[in-house]
Amino acid sequence: MISEGYNMPKNIKVSDIMRDNVAYATLPGSRDEVHTLLKDQKVSGVPVLKDGKVVGIVSRANLLKNPEEEQLALLMTRNPITIQPDVDITVAAKILLEKKIRRLPVVNNDKLVGIISVADIVGSIAELDITDHVGQYLSPSVVPIWTDTPLHVAARIMELAKSKAAPVIDSDLEVVGMITDRDVISASVIEDSVEMSDMSNGSDDDEWTWESMRDTMSIYYSVSRVKVPDIPVKAVMVKDLVKAAYISGVSECALKMKRNQIDQIPIVNANQRFLGLLRDRNLMKAIVNLD
Numbered sequence: 001m002i003s004e005g006y007n008m009p010k011n012i013k014v015s016d017i018m019r020d021n022v023a024y025a026t027l028p029g030s031r032d033e034v035h036t037l038l039k040d041q042k043v044s045g046v047p048v049l050k051d052g053k054v055v056g057i058v059s060r061a062n063l064l065k066n067p068e069e070e071q072l073a074l075l076m077t078r079n080p081i082t083i084q085p086d087v088d089i090t091v092a093a094k095i096l097l098e099k100k101i102r103r104l105p106v107v108n109n110d111k112l113v114g115i116i117s118v119a120d121i122v123g124s125i126a127e128l129d130i131t132d133h134v135g136q137y138l139s140p141s142v143v144p145i146w147t148d149t150p151l152h153v154a155a156r157i158m159e160l161a162k163s164k165a166a167p168v169i170d171s172d173l174e175v176v177g178m179i180t181d182r183d184v185i186s187a188s189v190i191e192d193s194v195e196m197s198d199m200s201n202g203s204d205d206d207e208w209t210w211e212s213m214r215d216t217m218s219i220y221y222s223v224s225r226v227k228v229p230d231i232p233v234k235a236v237m238v239k240d241l242v243k244a245a246y247i248s249g250v251s252e253c254a255l256k257m258k259r260n261q262i263d264q265i266p267i268v269n270a271n272q273r274f275l276g277l278l279r280d281r282n283l284m285k286a287i288v289n290l291d
Contacts, residue, residue: 011088012088012089012124013085013086013087013088013089014083014084014085014086014087014088014089014092014104014106014114014116015085015086015106015114016089017089017116017120017121017123017124018085018106018113018114018115018116018120019114019115019116019117019120020113020114022046022047022105022112022114022115023037023041023043023046024046024047024048024049024112025037025046025047025048025049025058025072025076026048026049026050027048027049027050027055027056027072027073028071028072028073029048029072029073030070030071030072031063031069031070031071031072031075031190031226032070032190033072034046034058034063034072034075035063035185035188035190035226038059038060038063038185039185039186042182044059044060044102044103044164044181044182045057045058045059045060045061045062045102045103046058046059047080047105047112047115048072048076049112052110052111052112053110053111053112054080054082054105054107054112055076055078055079056073056076056077056078056079056080057076057077057080057101057103057105058072058075058076058077059077059102060164060181060182060184060185061159061164061181062075062076062077063075063185063226064155064159064181064184064185064226064228065159067226067227080104080105081095081099081101081104082104082105082106082107083095083104083105083106083107083116084106084107084108085106085108085113085114089116089121089124089287090287090288092104092116092121093121093284093287093288094288096118096121096281096284097281097284097285097288102117102118102281103115103116103117103118104116104117118263118280118281118284119257119258119261119263119280121284121287122254122257122258122280122283122284123254123257123258125250125251125254125283125284125286125287126251126254126255126257126258127251128251128287129251130249130250130251130254130286130287131249131250131251131252132249132250132286133246133247133248133249133250134244134246134247134248134249134250134253134267134278134283135246135247135267135275137250137278137282137283137285137286138267138275138276138277138278138282139276139277139278139279139282142163142166142167142276142277143157143158143161143163143166144166144167144168144169144175144274145157145158145166145167145168145169145179145233146168146169146170146171146233147168147169147170147171147176147177147232147233147234147237148232148233148234149232149233150230150231150232150233151184151187151228151229151230151231151232151233151235151236152228152229152230154166154179154184154233155181155184155228158179158181158184164180164181164263165178165179165180165181165263165264165277165279166178166179166180167266167274167277168233168234168237169274174272174274175241175266175268175274176234176237176239176241177233177234177237177238177239177241178237178238178241178262178264178266179233179236179237179238180238180263180264183236183237183238184228184236186236187228187229187231187236188226188227188228188229189226189227189229190226190227238262241266242256242260242262242265243265243266243267243268243272244256244265244266244267244268244278245267245268245269245270246267246269246275248267250283250286253265253278253283254280254283257280257283262280263279263280264277264278264279264280265277265278266278
């Protein structure tokens with residue numbers, strides 16, 4: 001709920017903070033095009049257009065979850081939620097929180113005019129003076145990853161935990177870095193390979209089959225997938241951590257996220273021991289009335 005003693009400014013509209021220079025993909029399209037787009041634009045997801053209308057959203061998570069799928073139409077999330085430019089940002093924040101998504105295409109008369117994300121709203125919160133401590137907004141559960149965990153294993157752990165970021169700990173259990181889906185995609189490549197499938201005309205139960213020999217037909221087919229390299233997490237993790245204390249203010253932490261272009265901050269105690277992870281989306285709770 002909105003912080004006690006804090007008055008949220010009125011009439012801050014989606015159009016005031018949205019980005020109108022929107023990177024997007026179009027149908028028909030391919031995974032390779034999206035992979036390149038996400039890397040080049042350094043974004044986690046983009047709208048997908050068909051005949052000028054928003055028909056989907058494709059994100060890093062879509063690529064990592066379906067590494068062998070090449071068609072954009074099968075990768076994207078269909079029928080995304082959109083928002084109008086004149087809507088209050090608290091409404092946008094509530095939708096992002098309740099639907100557990102990170103971005104909303106902004107449309108006017110069915111035309112894409114911008115996009116508003118969690119980061120945009122957190123950037124707006126940074127300009128306010130919300131002093132409530134961030135301890136109440138820590139994520140309830142965090143899955144840490146060891147520095148020497150292979151990157152492809154870490155990516156799978158994050159997928160199963162439904163987490164886009166994780167703290168990295170060393171053998172002394174100290175937090176020494178952060179790993180995000182952005183780091184995983186940046187390190188990944190599109191790998192093409194040829195695989196073989198054998199089709200047999202006989203079976204081991206055939207009395208005429210001697211020593212398991214039979215007529216076979218080999219079928220070769222090409223496979224293309226998003227390949228996450230077999231390197232340790234410490235090779236790509238973010239090492240220069242931006243940290244905050246449990247009693248740090250909401251706007252203070254939002255400003256750190258905005259300035260450093262990060263989505264999460266490790267929260268530590270006076271002895272620099274890890275207490276939890278503050279995610280950008282949780283900061284939006286400071287301006288939203290949740291039922």
